[in-house]
Amino acid sequence: MKWHRQRSGGGLYPTARAVLLMAAGAPVALVIGVAAPALWTIGFAWMLLVILLIGADALLAPGRNQVAAELTVAGTAPVGSRIDASLQVSARSRVQSAIDLDERLAPVDDVRRTLRGDETQSIPIRATRRGTAHVSALWLRWKGPLGLIWKQRRDDRDHAILITPDLRPVREDSQLLIQQAISGETARREIGTGSEFQSLVQWQPGMDRRAIDWKQSARHATLLAKDWQIERNNQILLAIDAGRAMAEPLGGTPRVDRAVTAALLAAYVALKLEDRIGLFAYAEQPIVSSAISPGVHSFPTLQRLAASIDYGTREANHTLGLTRIAQKLDRRTLIILFTEFTDPTSAELMVRACAPLLQRHILMFLIYRDEELEALAAAEPTEPEDVTRAVAAQALLRERAIVAARLRRMGVHIVEARHDTAGTALVEAYLGLKRQGVV
Structure with missing residues (x-):
C-alpha cells in the first residue's frame, strides 16, 4: 500500500477503485461520442456520478476524531535487541497504520499493519545503534464504506527509546564464567598453575606431580603439594578501536x-x-579514557563510558591511539584491543605501533571472524561474478590471516571468534593467561 506522506499529515485522496471507476467512463464516453454525438453528456454524467459517490463516501467515512489509536513502546532496550511496539486501534472500520523510525531503529518486517475494529497488534522493530532513538509519528488511514476515498491522519509522537550497550551476556554469561574461574578445571586457586604460593596441601590423585614438594613431604612423612594462588590486582586496559x-x-x-x-x-x-x-577508546583521536580502577563498584562508570563511544566516520589512527595508551600506563598491563583489519596500510601502521607496547606490556587482540567473507569464499560459483567475488573474499581473508600471523610472531595473543561467542572466548583467554602466570 502506498501512503501520501505530506508533512501536514492529514487529508483525503481517492482509492484505486475510485480512479478505475473514473477512468472506466472515458472509453465509454468516447464510443458514445463517436456513435451518437447527441448523447455525449452521458460521459460527463458518469464522471459527475463518480465524483458525487466519492463525496458521499467522504461524508460517510469515520471522521478524524472517530478513530482512536494508542502506541506503546519500551523506553529502553539493548542494542541489537528486538522491541515489540504495541498498537491498539478503536474504530468502526478497518484501519491501516504505519510508524516512522529514525536511523537507530530498523523494522524486523513490514511496520505497516491493518487493524479491524478494536484490535491490538505488535510491531517488531530492532535497535541497531546506541543512543536515543525516536518513533516520531504514527500514520493512520481508513476507507469510506464505498471504498472510494482514503482518509489519512498523522499523529506526531515522541516515543524516545534509550538504546544501551548490550549487557545481556554480562548478566547471563558472567556468573558461569566466574564460577568456572573459582572451581573446577579453571579454578581460581589451582595446584601448580598459579603464580603466588599459598600453602601446602595433601597431594591427591589427579594433581600435577610437578607441584609435589619433595623436601616437605620427606620431613612430614606424607606426600605434600604446593597450593598456588592465581595473582590478583592485575592491571587490564580494554582498548576499543572506534x-x-x-x-x-x-x-x-x-x-x-x-x-x-x-x-x-x-x-x-x-x-x-x-x-x-x-x-580506552579512539578513532582519529582518543575519545574515552578512564582510570584503571578496582572493585565491582567501578563497573557502572565503565558502562556509562562505554555507552558514550560513538560510531566513527574516519579511519582509526592506531599510531596515535596506541602511543597514548603507552603514555597512560605506569606499570605492566594486559592491553586487550578490539579492532578490525581493513586494508594492508592501516594494518601495517597498527603492527608497527604495537611493537613498543610489547616491550613492557602484554597485548591481546579480539578479532571477529568475518562470516560473510568466509561464506563468499567457500560458495560454489554458478556465474562468472561469483568467481570474482570468491577471489576477492579469499584475498581479504588471506590479508587478515597474514596480519594475525605477524602479530602472533611478535608475541601478541590473538583471540578470533564468532560474534556470538566472542565475549566468552575473550574471558576464557584472559583466564588462561592468569592460570599460566602470564598476567
Missing part, C-alpha cells in the same frame, strides 16, 4: 557495539576476580 571500520555491521549490529558488549563482559569478570580495569 574508527570507521568498526562501525560496519556484523550480524546486523555494528562491530563497535559487539566490542563494547565483549569488553563489558570481560570487565565484569575481571573486577569480580579482583583485578583492576580501565577503558
Whole structure:
C-alpha cells in the first residue's frame, strides 16, 4: 500500500477503485461520442456520478476524531535487541497504520499493519545503534464504506527509546564464567598453575606431580603439594578501536557495539576476580579514557563510558591511539584491543605501533571472524561474478590471516571468534593467561 506522506499529515485522496471507476467512463464516453454525438453528456454524467459517490463516501467515512489509536513502546532496550511496539486501534472500520523510525531503529518486517475494529497488534522493530532513538509519528488511514476515498491522519509522537550497550551476556554469561574461574578445571586457586604460593596441601590423585614438594613431604612423612594462588590486582586496559571500520555491521549490529558488549563482559569478570580495569577508546583521536580502577563498584562508570563511544566516520589512527595508551600506563598491563583489519596500510601502521607496547606490556587482540567473507569464499560459483567475488573474499581473508600471523610472531595473543561467542572466548583467554602466570 502506498501512503501520501505530506508533512501536514492529514487529508483525503481517492482509492484505486475510485480512479478505475473514473477512468472506466472515458472509453465509454468516447464510443458514445463517436456513435451518437447527441448523447455525449452521458460521459460527463458518469464522471459527475463518480465524483458525487466519492463525496458521499467522504461524508460517510469515520471522521478524524472517530478513530482512536494508542502506541506503546519500551523506553529502553539493548542494542541489537528486538522491541515489540504495541498498537491498539478503536474504530468502526478497518484501519491501516504505519510508524516512522529514525536511523537507530530498523523494522524486523513490514511496520505497516491493518487493524479491524478494536484490535491490538505488535510491531517488531530492532535497535541497531546506541543512543536515543525516536518513533516520531504514527500514520493512520481508513476507507469510506464505498471504498472510494482514503482518509489519512498523522499523529506526531515522541516515543524516545534509550538504546544501551548490550549487557545481556554480562548478566547471563558472567556468573558461569566466574564460577568456572573459582572451581573446577579453571579454578581460581589451582595446584601448580598459579603464580603466588599459598600453602601446602595433601597431594591427591589427579594433581600435577610437578607441584609435589619433595623436601616437605620427606620431613612430614606424607606426600605434600604446593597450593598456588592465581595473582590478583592485575592491571587490564580494554582498548576499543572506534574508527570507521568498526562501525560496519556484523550480524546486523555494528562491530563497535559487539566490542563494547565483549569488553563489558570481560570487565565484569575481571573486577569480580579482583583485578583492576580501565577503558580506552579512539578513532582519529582518543575519545574515552578512564582510570584503571578496582572493585565491582567501578563497573557502572565503565558502562556509562562505554555507552558514550560513538560510531566513527574516519579511519582509526592506531599510531596515535596506541602511543597514548603507552603514555597512560605506569606499570605492566594486559592491553586487550578490539579492532578490525581493513586494508594492508592501516594494518601495517597498527603492527608497527604495537611493537613498543610489547616491550613492557602484554597485548591481546579480539578479532571477529568475518562470516560473510568466509561464506563468499567457500560458495560454489554458478556465474562468472561469483568467481570474482570468491577471489576477492579469499584475498581479504588471506590479508587478515597474514596480519594475525605477524602479530602472533611478535608475541601478541590473538583471540578470533564468532560474534556470538566472542565475549566468552575473550574471558576464557584472559583466564588462561592468569592460570599460566602470564598476567
